[in-house]
Amino acid sequence: MTLGGGVTRASVGELALRLIAIRGAAGYAAYLVAAGAVPDVIAELGEELAAFDPALAVEALGPGSGELLLRALARPTREIVVVDAAAYGDRDWGLLDRRRSSLARAGLLVFVTTPASFEALMQTAPNLASWLGAFVFEQAPSAPNNAMVREQRLAALRTWAQKSDQDVIVAATQGVLPADPAYAEWLVLLGRGDLLDNG
Amino acid sequence: MSLAKLQVYVTDRQLDLPHRAKDLFRTLRAELIEASNAKAIQESPQDVFRRLQLLAEPPAQLLDHLRANNLHEHAFCILGGEKNQARDHGAHHFQRSDDAWFDFSIVVRERSEHLDLLAYDFELRFPPGLGVPFLRFDLNLPHHANDERDIRCHLHPGSDDILVPAPLMTPSELLTLFLEGAQLPAGRAPRAFTAFEAAWFEQMYVLTRR
Numbered sequence: 335m336t337l338g339g340g341v342t343r344a345s346v347g348e349l350a351l352r353l354i355a356i357r358g359a360a361g362y363a364a365y366l367v368a369a370g371a372v373p374d375v376i377a378e379l380g381e382e383l384a385a386f387d388p389a390l391a392v393e394a395l396g397p398g399s400g401e402l403l404l405r406a407l408a409r410p411t412r413e414i415v416v417v418d419a420a421a422y423g424d425r426d427w428g429l430l431d432r433r434r435s436s437l438a439r440a441g442l443l444v445f446v447t448t449p450a451s452f453e454a455l456m457q458t459a460p461n462l463a464s465w466l467g468a469f470v471f472e473q474a475p476s477a478p479n480n481a482m483v484r485e486q487r488l489a490a491l492r493t494w495a496q497k498s499d500q501d502v503i504v505a506a507t508q509g510v511l512p513a514d515p516a517y518a519e520w521l522v523l524l525g526r527g528d529l530l531d532n533g
Numbered sequence: 534m535s536l537a538k539l540q541v542y543v544t545d546r547q548l549d550l551p552h553r554a555k556d557l558f559r560t561l562r563a564e565l566i567e568a569s570n571a572k573a574i575q576e577s578p579q580d581v582f583r584r585l586q587l588l589a590e591p592p593a594q595l596l597d598h599l600r601a602n603n604l605h606e607h608a609f610c611i612l613g614g615e616k617n618q619a620r621d622h623g624a625h626h627f628q629r630s631d632d633a634w635f636d637f638s639i640v641v642r643e644r645s646e647h648l649d650l651l652a653y654d655f656e657l658r659f660p661p662g663l664g665v666p667f668l669r670f671d672l673n674l675p676h677h678a679n680d681e682r683d684i685r686c687h688l689h690p691g692s693d694d695i696l697v698p699a700p701l702m703t704p705s706e707l708l709t710l711f712l713e714g715a716q717l718p719a720g721r722a723p724r725a726f727t728a729f730e731a732a733w734f735e736q737m738y739v740l741t742r743r
Contacts, residue, residue: 347559351566351578385559386566483586483612490616513673513685516618518640518652519610525591527608527642530651530674 341366343474346375350382352471353414353442357390360438362462363469364445364452372420372446375473379416379446392416400426404436411439419447424458427451431459484523491520499524506530536684536698544686544701550648554609554641557648558587561611561708565627568712575628584625586612608651611639611704620658620667632660635711639704651675655707657715662723664730665691668715670699670707 344352349365367375376394383392391412397403398421407415419426422445430437437443447455452470456463492498494516502520505511506529511521521529551557565581568574576584588610614636615624628634637655641648656669669689688699702710717723726734 345582347562348579348582351582381556382559385556386563477586477588480586480588484588484591487588487610487612487616490618494616494618511674515638515640515652515654515671515673518674519612519638522590522608522610522640523588527590530608530640530642 340468341470341472342468344471345474345476346378347382347476348474349471350379350386352469353383353444354386354390356469357413357442360440361442361469362437362445362465363442363471364447364455364466365471365473366449366452367446367473369420369448369450371473372418372448376416376418376446379444383414390414394418400429403430404433407437407439407443411441413441414444415439415441416444416446419445420451422447422451422454424454427455427459427462431462434461434465437462487519488523491516491523495520503529539698540684540686543684543698546701548650548701548703550641550650550703552643552646552648554587554589554607554611554643554648557639557641557704558585558611560705561585561613564705564708564712565613573630573712575630581627584614584627586610588612608640608642611641613637620656629712629716631716633663633716634658637704637707637711650701650703653704653707655704655711657711663717664723667691669693670702671696672701 344365349363353363365375365379373396380392380394383390392414393412394416395403395406395411396418397406400422403417403419403426422430445455449472488499495502499520502511502517503524503526506517506521506526511517511529518530521527551560562581562585565574565576565585566578569576569578569581590608614626616638617624617626617636622634624636626634626636635655635657638653639650640652641650643649650672652674653672654669656667658667659665667689668691671687671689673685673687675685684696684698686699686701687696689696
């Protein structure tokens with residue numbers, strides 16, 4: 335789904351898939367997340383990328399300024415570099431824009447930052463913004479419809495078995511619940527995984 | 534003659550599973566996306582993201598005493614496609630290039646050092662002409678009172694009433710079987726029905742019309 339301003343919403347997993355699709359060439363991307371969430375998102379992105387390709391070399395950098403980032407990139411880095419850029423402001427983005435040739439590298443460079451920091455980038459780094467192009471994403475929940483999916487599954491189970499949730503819990507408590515996998519799922523969806531061993 | 538020893542044999546296998554439900558989920562997702570990219574399934578990678586779900590036990594519903602004592606080790610469901618006991622083709626599923634289609638559900642529990650595979654059902658449904666309407670691999674919950682009679686890990690070969698022993702498999706193995714196995718070799722047409730099969734299907738038609 336593409337929002338106004340060319341920013342596409344994507345979960346961390348979807349971002350990883352897109353990065354995998356464009357790997358092999360130099361490229362830049364930005365991922366906008368809530369302030370405070372950046373370290374966790376970077377860790378999760380690393381895991382998601384590894385799930386698609388365990389051999390993929392990913393490096394996470396957390397230099398506190400644009401200047402420090404340029405120094406870090408001066409040494410050999412891995413195929414995908416993910417940068418915690420949450421603290422970057424006008425000065426940092428302006429510097430990176432002026433010295434953008436030093437950002438150039440063979441692989442992918444992904445800035446994970448906040449919407450406020452990205453706004454500063456847009457104001458002070460027009461060339462870098464151009465490099466990012468359409469590869470600007472805003473974090474979307476990984477499982478936006480979990481509650482709905484859960485209720486749909488439960489409704490389908492009730493219809494299939496002609497039983498209520500309480501019927502299932504009582505039967506499981508008494509150790510007489512059928513062993514079908516559907517009942518295992520039912521208990522988990524009800525939050526009663528504690529009854530899974532009551533056979 | 535008891536099948537208890539056979540049951541032990543088919544389930545007594547050390548499975549190579551990731552430590553976390555999330556990692557198993559990601560592995561299955563990557564396999565489905567690879568299948569999508571190879572056109573082995575008709576769904577797009579975006580469809581895979583939508584149709585494959587990881588549901589954790591709702592924490593708010595944990596019993597107070599379990600939560601307070603941290604005695605509860607979390608269970609998860611990994612769901613591929615919609616719940617579809619009626620085998621309605623309109624429900625979300627995954628469909629192969631040969632139009633066989635499938636869905637699955639998996640229940641696991643995270644322990645401190647490993648992942649327990651508690652139950653699964655993987656059902657593959659075939660277009661008419663491929664011999665059986667469906668294959669379903671079930672892993673029932675353990676320690677059931679009827680373990681001596683029933684077989685915890687089994688296959689339903691086109692019948693919900695008939696089951697035969699099946700080896701315990703990892704979800705990845707089952708998914709691989711559904712994506713790459715249980716299909717005609719490329720370029721080969723289905724074998725002609727024998728007179729027995731033709732008569733059997735004809736009788737089935739008569740029975741279902743009553």
